[in-house]
Amino acid sequence: MAAAPEPGEPEERKASCTSLHLSYWKSLKLLGFLDVENTPCARHSILYGSLGSVVAGFGHFLFTSRIRRSCDVGVGGFILVTLGCWFHCRYNYAKQRIQERIAREEIKKKILYEGTHLDPERKHNGSSSN
Amino acid sequence: MAHATQVGLQDATSPIMEELIIFHDHALMIIFLICFLVLYALFLTLTTKLTNTSISDAQEMETVWTILPAIILVLIALPSLRILYMTDEVNDPSFTIKSIGHQWYWTYEYTDYGGLIFNSYMLPPLFLEPGDLRLLDVDNRVVLPVEAPVRMMITSQDVLHSWAVPTLGLKTDAIPGRLNQTTFTATRPGVYYGQCSEICGANHSFMPIVLELIPLKIFEMGPVFTL
Numbered sequence: 543m544a545a546a547p548e549p550g551e552p553e554e555r556k557a558s559c560t561s562l563h564l565s566y567w568k569s570l571k572l573l574g575f576l577d578v579e580n581t582p583c584a585r586h587s588i589l590y591g592s593l594g595s596v597v598a599g600f601g602h603f604l605f606t607s608r609i610r611r612s613c614d615v616g617v618g619g620f621i622l623v624t625l626g627c628w629f630h631c632r633y634n635y636a637k638q639r640i641q642e643r644i645a646r647e648e649i650k651k652k653i654l655y656e657g658t659h660l661d662p663e664r665k666h667n668g669s670s671s672n
Numbered sequence: 673m674a675h676a677t678q679v680g681l682q683d684a685t686s687p688i689m690e691e692l693i694i695f696h697d698h699a700l701m702i703i704f705l706i707c708f709l710v711l712y713a714l715f716l717t718l719t720t721k722l723t724n725t726s727i728s729d730a731q732e733m734e735t736v737w738t739i740l741p742a743i744i745l746v747l748i749a750l751p752s753l754r755i756l757y758m759t760d761e762v763n764d765p766s767f768t769i770k771s772i773g774h775q776w777y778w779t780y781e782y783t784d785y786g787g788l789i790f791n792s793y794m795l796p797p798l799f800l801e802p803g804d805l806r807l808l809d810v811d812n813r814v815v816l817p818v819e820a821p822v823r824m825m826i827t828s829q830d831v832l833h834s835w836a837v838p839t840l841g842l843k844t845d846a847i848p849g850r851l852n853q854t855t856f857t858a859t860r861p862g863v864y865y866g867q868c869s870e871i872c873g874a875n876h877s878f879m880p881i882v883l884e885l886i887p888l889k890i891f892e893m894g895p896v897f898t899l
Contacts, residue, residue, distance in 0.1 A: 576704040
């Protein structure tokens with residue numbers, strides 16, 4: 543059975559409810575669906591893409607003074623730089639995940655087999671001493 | 673389970689679901705860039721003051737907008753096919769459970785180590801305890817071990833149903849007269865929810881699936897078989 547609320551409690555509950563709602567809406571979603579905060583490599587790619595877009599577009603304008611074409615170059619630069627950073631970051635992320643998985647498996651094996659004849663370290667030391 | 677207002681995928685509880693989330697992020701980034709390009713083209717169309725009536729052909733542009741989408745499709749298809757074949761791998765399951773769909777409940781059979789068969793009905797609202805989830809909790813959960821490959825054989829006794837658990841990346845149709853197989857390996861313990869995913873009558877929304885994943889040591893002690 544719920545206890546009667548203390549004088550301070552309703553405000554604390556309200557504050558925690560508010561923070562709960564805020565936490566649901568805190569994540570930034572570009573165009574309403576790309577969650578930049580929680581998707582690995584998304585924030586990095588979008589930031590570098592924006593930088594590349596500004597550099598390419600502004601640089602083109604400085605050389606040609608053509609506004610519309612510079613905007614096109616800026617948009618193209620954004621897409622290309624974002625894609626390039628995205629693939630590069632995701633490739634490294636995939637490599638990191640593989641390394642993490644290997645390390646996790648090795649730690650598990652070490653815990654399980656330490657001191658037994660299946661200990662990988664014992665096998666490795668035995669083969670190196672031979 | 674999903675929290676209120678959740679639109680995205682749930683956190684992964686199996687390696688396949690982790691791969692699916694990675695692929696989803698990859699596809700979503702490509703979709704975002706295409707949408708950005710289309711919005712920019714729309715903006716240009718709406719703001720242009722030029723009326724050009726003398727264009728007769730645009731070979732370069734047509735070549736680009738044929739080859740570029742083909743490349744994009746290849747970039748999406750390759751990881752997709754990789755995951756598709758990954759889901760079809762059968763990696764020597766250590767445990768097999770049969771799941772039979774009925775109107776409107778599930779029957780589970782643990783026949784590997786004994787003849788345990790039980791029904792899993794949704795808990796009606798009047799029977800919910802404080803903390804129970806409305807329309808999700810059931811009277812008898814499916815108890816399974818963590819980090820052990822499990823094979824689910826799914827079928828139905830009457831109409832089409834679908835056995836789905838989003839956090840494991842599973843959705844398999846329960847078809848009368850047919851035995852479908854799916855395998856999974858859960859990576860963390862917990863209670864995971866799913867719902868019937870094929871329209872099957874009046875109470876289609878009221879036949880949930882609840883998996884209780886427990887450490888293998890505890891599972892081997894036999895809590896499942898004390899019903």
